[in-house]
Amino acid sequence: MPPRIPKACRKQGCPLTTTDASGYCSKHKPINTGWARYQKGRSRHQRGYGNAWDNLRNQVLQRDRYICQCDECKRLGIIKNATHVDHIVAKAHGGTDDLNNLRAINAACHRKKTAKERFNREGGIKSL
Known part of the structure; x- marks a missing residue:
């Protein structure tokens, strides 16, 4: 197979070229941590959400009586x-599956919290 044709780095303003499939030069290639680490075509079992997680999840939901424990819902009653x-502290940010780091949450609240975490992780405004 012929070698890839060098293309400009995808990082705005970078003068370097690359043949890497990501489109970034070695200086700007994203580090495979955080959110990127758990996605990339891995199954839920490969990401650590197998049968043990299902048991832990049920335990947390029962402990919290299936009531949303997000900060906003608790603050507003x-x-x-x-x-x-x-995960109160996301696994991508160093959190664990310890019961003290887990809480029951409503689906809409979970999406909102995850969006804030991603926004903050990608260099957005630090306090929303």
């Missing part, structure tokens, strides 16, 4: 049905 389990 809102009671929402929780169907998800959330």
Whole structure:
């Protein structure tokens, strides 16, 4: 197979070229940590969400009585049905599956919290 044709680095303003499939030169190639680490075509079992997680998830939902424990709902005294389990400190940010780091959360609240974490992780405004 012929070698790749060098293309400009995808990082805005970078004068270097690359043949890497990511499109970034070696200086700007994203480090495979955080959010990128768990996605990339890996199954839930490969990401650590197998049978043990299912048991832990059920334990957390029962402990929290299927009521959303997100910061906003607790602060406003809102009671929402929780169907998800959330890592208070995300695994991508160094959190663990310890019961003290897990809480029941509503699906909409979970999406909102995850979006904030991704935004902050990618260099957005640090406090939302």
